[in-house]
Amino acid sequence: MTSDIAMRPVLRWAGSKRQILPKLTGLAPEIKGRYIEPFCGSACLFLALHPNSAVLGDVNPHLIATYTALRDDPDAVSAILSRWPADKETYLSLRADFGRGDEAHQAARFLYLNRYCFNGVYRENLRGQFNVPYGGYRTGPMPNIDELRDFSARLQCAELYCGDFVGAIEDATADDFIYLDPPYYYGGARNRGEYGWNAFADADVERLIDAIAAASDRGARILVSYNRAHVLQKALPGWILTYAPVRRSVAGFANGRRSVREYQLRNYQ
Template identity: 25%
Template sequence: MDIDMSVKPFVKWAGGKYKLFEQIRDKLPVELNKGEIKCYYEPFLGGGAMFFKLVQQYKFDSIFLSDLNEELVLTYKVVQQNVFDLLDYLSQYKRKYDKLSDKDKEAYYYEMRTSYNMQRFNVNFNKYSDFYIPRAAQMIFLNKTCYNGLFRQNLKGEFNVPFGKNFNVQIVDANNLINISTILQNTELRCTDFSSSFGNLEKDSFVYFDPPYSPVSKTSNFTSYCKDSFYYKDQLRLSNLFRKLDKSGAKLMLSNSYVENNDIMSELYDGFCFSYIYSQKTMPSIVSKRGKVKELLITNY
């Protein structure tokens, strides 16, 4: 795929790698630059920053993207299949939002959030329909206007992020969405657990794993920003899958947290290659706590 366009994630997602790609690029398999990698897999898609960076620089014959978050995959599929209808809805929301006072914008946000949560019972996530389009538009609107651009669900599956006081936010980025739609025409999108994201993996494949990170302290829990949490048992399943896929000859890369004096990752991925990158915390509400964080990159090459 030859992409002559600049694209960026259209939703903000916890753990996004958009600003870290320059560090990650130096640790990508050399086979990418040689044109020997034909297939790309990303089973924790999230905001898609890694995918969007890679697809603009490398050519793949096949691309397989997946995530367990049903709302996220629904939105990607709408961008893929009905981007202009999606833009119509987003433009309607933007026109109404821009006309409101700051107080009324907050009220409009909560009206939208309530509607979004109520309508989730009408969604058939297994069958694409026109109903997906306004729902995807709502999801993008909420992501742009909620607190810190965070997507978070409670155990009931309700989106529960408060209003972010984003009174002058870019709700519609038409060129970016149209360009992303073009890119997604050549991808397979699936809503599935990471363990079900692979068929017969070939050695000319590259897989990037960016799971919910392991806890950074003994008092932390394995958590995620959706109703389906990611626990130690899932980290263990993932490490077992990593070892299984390694036998195929495919190139594998996995991101995770670095915790000093914590041997969880070194035990789970013993025998593989460890390197480090440095990210900037963005999620804490207190700016002074948004310091540099050391992260792991684990590869089988």
């Protein structure tokens, strides 16, 4: 399928698939209906495929509210964002006010914190407060007004959905293409609020299997990225498994950043 991978997402996002976009765009089918992504994150595959109609969903209300504000009024968001210098004092002040202000102000704050936090990680404490430490400002420039306007233009075709992944795909039909990239399985590692305290967890895997099996029965074409793809493959016989190498960049130290396999499972040729 043809794609446009030149446009960079406006957000940094842990687990982003930007490194393997050529692989994913090569696997994507022709989209006759909607592109549906229930765990949209930075939405880099959406930007690359440039569909005519889309549903971008996530359980994180701050992420979806940011995209909504950018879609509706990128100039207002940019005007607020331009007031804040790139330094630790400003970062900590904005982090303390997380969740406050009108829609444009909250979106600008989300963009700022995302740009300058440690490794682009999103994490909340038990009270729902963003608590990622300052990571420095050597992360590339903040998106400028033209980039925010371009992103806004892309979002005009998208329905923005805040909620559980099941609700995003329950009405998918044979013309739709669904891409799912849920948070990965890490065994007994403690949940520290990554992606938000109500984000996808290991206990949700069975619900994921049921939801995508039902969508597949309705004819939707589905591509899933997940690190325990063998678990999904066992439950979804006949689906095709592929992989691509990717260098992990979330580890806190350089020697923890290693190449691993990113698995993809799909229900179509």
